[in-house]
Amino acid sequence: MPWLKAILADITGLEVDAIVNAANSRLAGGGGVDGAIHRAAGYQRLLDATRQWGACPAGEVRITPGFRLPAAWIIHTVGPVWQGGQNDEPALLAACYRKSLLLSESHSVNSIAFPSISTGVFGYPSDQAAEVAVRSVRATLACTPNVSEVIFCCYSRADLALYRELVA
Ligand code: ADP
DSSP, X not given: OOEEEEEESOGGGOOSSEEEEEEOTTOSOOSHHHHHHHHHHOHHHHHHHHHTTOOOOTTOEXXXXXXXXXXXEEEEEEOOOOSSSOSSHHHHHHXXXXXXXXXXXXXXXXXXXXXXXXXXXTOOOHHHHHHHHHHHHHHHGGGOTTXXXXXXXXXXXXXXXXXXXXXX
């Protein structure tokens, strides 16, 4: 069974095979974790790599090299914007985790790190998002035999406490 763990870290520095980016639908860089990943990977190279796709809808994924990052790959996924929870937000958020894992499997990824998708600017309540994240990852792992380590990369102690309890 793969190892699930929660850590407190800047995702851009992690030495894993793939990191997941909580992107926006334009895939054009932005603030939060997306901005940090663009700065660390190399802004222009990442923009050049994502330009070919145009927009990416919520719940979907795209993959690029990690460029200057320690991670070989960046999986870009667009989380849902929180609108109160009645607009398919949980299903869309679960799809971000599921499709990121399935795409990483097809790129021979062993270790992958996720940020807490949608919980920044997109406003998804952190506790509910963490439950969706861990449930979706656990449900998908049976289909991803290559993946041996999944890291929930938290950016606050509050998030770390939530995830530590869920992965325990
Ligand atoms: P979204 O638009 O999907 O809400 P944000 O980037 O605004 O994305 O926030 C998503 C989560 O990523 C938040 O919990 C935020 O604290 C976290 N975050 C921001 N920067 C980093 C980073 N460098 N490493 C890991 N997580 C980060």
